[in-house]
Amino acid sequence: MSSPAAATALLSPQLLAQLEHLELVTRKVFRGRMKGERRSKRKGQSVEFADFRSYVPGDDLRFVDWNLYARLDKLFIKLFLEEEDLHFYALLDGSPSMEFGDPTKLHFARQLAAALGFIGLCRADRVKIEFLGQSRVNPGPVLRGRKSLYRMLEYLESPPPTTTTNLAAGTREFCLRNSGRGILVLITDLMDKAGYEPALRFLLAQQMDVYLIHVLCPEEMNPELRGDLKLIDCEDRDVAEVTASRPLLDRYQKTLAAFIEGAREYCTRRGMTYLLASTQTPVEQLVANYLRQRGLVR
Amino acid sequence: MSDFFSNTLSLTQWGLLLAVPPAILILYFLKLKRQPLEVPSTFLWSRTIEDLHVNSIWQKLRQSLLLFLQLLLVALVVLACLRPGWQSSKLTGSRFIFLLDTSASMGATDVAPSRLEDAKRRARELIDQMKYGEEATIMTFSDEARTSRSFTDNRRMLQSLVREVEVTTHTTDISDALRVAAGQANTAQSGDPNNPQDQRVAEARPTTVYIFSDGGIGTVEDVTLGRLEVRYVAIGDAAPTNVAITAFSVDRNPERTDELQAFGRIENFGYVPGEVSVSLYLDGQLQDAQKLNLEPQSGSGVQFQLRDVEQGQLRLVLEVQDNLAIDNQAFAAIDAPRPSRVLMVTRGNDSWRRALSTDVAGRLADVAFVEPSYLESKAYLDESDLGQYDLIIYDQCQPIRMPQANTLFLGDLPPGGEWSSEENASPPAILDWERTHPLMQLLELGNVRIVEAKAVKPPVGGLVLMDSTIGTLVALGERQAFQDVVVGFGFVGRDPAGDPIPNTDWPRFFSFPIFVQNVLQYLGNSGTATSAPSVRPGSPVRLRATGSVGSLRIVSPSGGETTLKREGQTGFTFTMTDELGVYSVYENNASQPASHFVVNLFHARESNLVPAEQLAIGSTEVKKETGTAVARREMWKWILAAALVVLIFEWYVYNRRVYF
Numbered sequence: 038m039s040s041p042a043a044a045t046a047l048l049s050p051q052l053l054a055q056l057e058h059l060e061l062v063t064r065k066v067f068r069g070r071m072k073g074e075r076r077s078k079r080k081g082q083s084v085e086f087a088d089f090r091s092y093v094p095g096d097d098l099r100f101v102d103w104n105l106y107a108r109l110d111k112l113f114i115k116l117f118l119e120e121e122d123l124h125f126y127a128l129l130d131g132s133p134s135m136e137f138g139d140p141t142k143l144h145f146a147r148q149l150a151a152a153l154g155f156i157g158l159c160r161a162d163r164v165k166i167e168f169l170g171q172s173r174v175n176p177g178p179v180l181r182g183r184k185s186l187y188r189m190l191e192y193l194e195s196p197p198p199t200t201t202t203n204l205a206a207g208t209r210e211f212c213l214r215n216s217g218r219g220i221l222v223l224i225t226d227l228m229d230k231a232g233y234e235p236a237l238r239f240l241l242a243q244q245m246d247v248y249l250i251h252v253l254c255p256e257e258m259n260p261e262l263r264g265d266l267k268l269i270d271c272e273d274r275d276v277a278e279v280t281a282s283r284p285l286l287d288r289y290q291k292t293l294a295a296f297i298e299g300a301r302e303y304c305t306r307r308g309m310t311y312l313l314a315s316t317q318t319p320v321e322q323l324v325a326n327y328l329r330q331r332g333l334v335r
Numbered sequence: 336m337s338d339f340f341s342n343t344l345s346l347t348q349w350g351l352l353l354a355v356p357p358a359i360l361i362l363y364f365l366k367l368k369r370q371p372l373e374v375p376s377t378f379l380w381s382r383t384i385e386d387l388h389v390n391s392i393w394q395k396l397r398q399s400l401l402l403f404l405q406l407l408l409v410a411l412v413v414l415a416c417l418r419p420g421w422q423s424s425k426l427t428g429s430r431f432i433f434l435l436d437t438s439a440s441m442g443a444t445d446v447a448p449s450r451l452e453d454a455k456r457r458a459r460e461l462i463d464q465m466k467y468g469e470e471a472t473i474m475t476f477s478d479e480a481r482t483s484r485s486f487t488d489n490r491r492m493l494q495s496l497v498r499e500v501e502v503t504t505h506t507t508d509i510s511d512a513l514r515v516a517a518g519q520a521n522t523a524q525s526g527d528p529n530n531p532q533d534q535r536v537a538e539a540r541p542t543t544v545y546i547f548s549d550g551g552i553g554t555v556e557d558v559t560l561g562r563l564e565v566r567y568v569a570i571g572d573a574a575p576t577n578v579a580i581t582a583f584s585v586d587r588n589p590e591r592t593d594e595l596q597a598f599g600r601i602e603n604f605g606y607v608p609g610e611v612s613v614s615l616y617l618d619g620q621l622q623d624a625q626k627l628n629l630e631p632q633s634g635s636g637v638q639f640q641l642r643d644v645e646q647g648q649l650r651l652v653l654e655v656q657d658n659l660a661i662d663n664q665a666f667a668a669i670d671a672p673r674p675s676r677v678l679m680v681t682r683g684n685d686s687w688r689r690a691l692s693t694d695v696a697g698r699l700a701d702v703a704f705v706e707p708s709y710l711e712s713k714a715y716l717d718e719s720d721l722g723q724y725d726l727i728i729y730d731q732c733q734p735i736r737m738p739q740a741n742t743l744f745l746g747d748l749p750p751g752g753e754w755s756s757e758e759n760a761s762p763p764a765i766l767d768w769e770r771t772h773p774l775m776q777l778l779e780l781g782n783v784r785i786v787e788a789k790a791v792k793p794p795v796g797g798l799v800l801m802d803s804t805i806g807t808l809v810a811l812g813e814r815q816a817f818q819d820v821v822v823g824f825g826f827v828g829r830d831p832a833g834d835p836i837p838n839t840d841w842p843r844f845f846s847f848p849i850f851v852q853n854v855l856q857y858l859g860n861s862g863t864a865t866s867a868p869s870v871r872p873g874s875p876v877r878l879r880a881t882g883s884v885g886s887l888r889i890v891s892p893s894g895g896e897t898t899l900k901r902e903g904q905t906g907f908t909f910t911m912t913d914e915l916g917v918y919s920v921y922e923n924n925a926s927q928p929a930s931h932f933v934v935n936l937f938h939a940r941e942s943n944l945v946p947a948e949q950l951a952i953g954s955t956e957v958k959k960e961t962g963t964a965v966a967r968r969e970m971w972k973w974i975l976a977a978a979l980v981v982l983i984f985e986w987y988v989y990n991r992r993v994y995f
Contacts, residue, residue, distance in 0.1 A: 134375035226376075266371075268374045269372065270376055288383050289380065
């Protein structure tokens, strides 16, 4: 069911209008399955002229440049750039840790995925959005065309799968099911005690154009803790006893900075694009400024 | 160690106080109910804590910083309750007299804010040291002793008594105070031994007297200390600076009678030479100024000439920054010369009549001549009883009763029988005369011849002014406020026919008119008429007025008024001379002052600020107590201040969790 309320909750009309002018860009050129709005390596039928070549028997006579034949008395075939579609995957981390923050990190991830997905839909790209740990029987929808906006939003509004799964397992599952090439945007907080490296390694193996959007809420970036506390992990109920103090908070900041720097370096070395996003950053700004700078949208 | 601490709490209070640290420890171990808080992930926190565990000892120390601060706070409070302090000499004995010097020199500022304030501070420190059951009293002394109240153990009252002590302008005399103090310590000396009504106010017990003084007391004689232990706390800097006026007087120039001369003596009591400027003001107007260079411990005189000044108030001011300001000013007053009134009762004495008619004599006195028969008239009796005359000269006659005036008897004796004489003898030869007495000064009498004379015998306390081969020829006797001079020979003798013949050739010599002038000046009080008398602060002033004056109004330099009523015939006595400066005396309701008198310090011992190293009391020498060590120095205020700082720091740490 398409619901305008969901559209407003995730994407405001102003944002939608802004996003219509953007398009997804990939640094790699992939072969699409269907004719789309995207130039491909292949020459073919479109309105964008590419080159001439000599006519060889068997060529479609519709592409012979008759004006040139009249001038030069030679047959040339006009070549046009073929336009193809692009596969866009958005992979969302739906783990309980994403439920923190105001707005929650999950909401932020949903907004971001919706925005990027809408850009793809507008450009007739193939858009697929999925939560990590989505069961094989009930995969996320494959969407194409602007009319699919509400389906996409409906899926995003639905609660994430409850099966607890770690980052690596979820990614692996996703990669097994989606072997196609394209742009993959992984939106996660990377808060996995097993580490994020195995997960990213699976994505690397797909030879996709991978974007890692690392979402953190202010409570994680600048925790305002007071007093003697028993910190409880919302996922595995692990306990850490701390006495909040300025040096402890300073040390946490250092640890966090080291963690972020580690992830960034890991991604950069492997040709992935890392982007740190605070839930406090408006999605419009993130898409229009940061993602444009990183080359994901144009 | 027992000196270092002084217990202030009872056993129960100590128990309660010492229970606090264990209570803090117990509370600390029981504490820490950690507040549960759900977070997205403990992933980063675990890593953070792991880092901190590397230096876990420091971590623990940091954790217990609050505990440490709390225990430190309690320790400081306990320490403050122990009242740590130190001293080199303790208060010994159980009864104390704190004797504070309030003389003028205690106003010196060589120790800030002043010597008296320093003395009061030290006295209060000693009072702080008094223990339960010890009692003390506060006494002050300048030129007189004052006891504030009987012995008390109320330290607060003693403190407030000390606070009320104020510096005076008086000179120093400790002997009265020491006698009173010794009386408190020794039974036999308490009170007046000759007076059976005199009751002792306190039981005599060994007593320690602390003298807070700069020591300018000279040697004290006639004081037996007995069981009185004396301790001397010297107040003042060892090298004070002070330049003082030690004398200032105004007199008429003997050579030029329209000119006044003002003499001042300036002394430098300090150890550094200095240039001072001396200014003379007449009625507030600067008249003249001089600069003086004064070597240390030396003095110099200044002299000013004043022309055409009939009356006024003079002020001599030293413009110098020194430790004692009170002696940088001196005052003098010039009263309009008032000719004295002299009555001469004579049958005819040409030599005296001529001598009293000269210009000089006319300026000094208005002289009236009467016959001896006038002595019996009512007019004379009224005049003499009311003191209308300054001097009455009885030439070979005597009144019925002595007048309220100075008298000079020539060849006869005062009535009343106090004076006596021998039979006439002749011829006497003058052997000697009292050359230093104002009456006899500048006289040369060696060649004076006298036909016949009788030796006179003055009353007890009289003064012989001229001696001869037959006995005393001239003598002076005191009578209440008056002086009587008797000359044992008349100037006019009688021959057998009863005609006057000279009895002496003295009128032919220069010494005679000088003697007459001396008589007018000394007995007629006309010599002092130009310069008003000067007294020391606190000294009584005797004021004389003619009999018609029933009351005197005296205006002090600051404008305070006192009215004196006549008491008997002896005149007036004014005692409130604490203030330095010129006092004006108004007769009855007069608007113009009849006369002036001035109060000046003029006391070298007060102006010499160098504190004495020791006091000589009778045969005892009391060395000064060393430095400031006489009093116990308490630390508890500082410790409490530190505890407060710790408390504030603990509060800050608790709120901010700032660990280092």
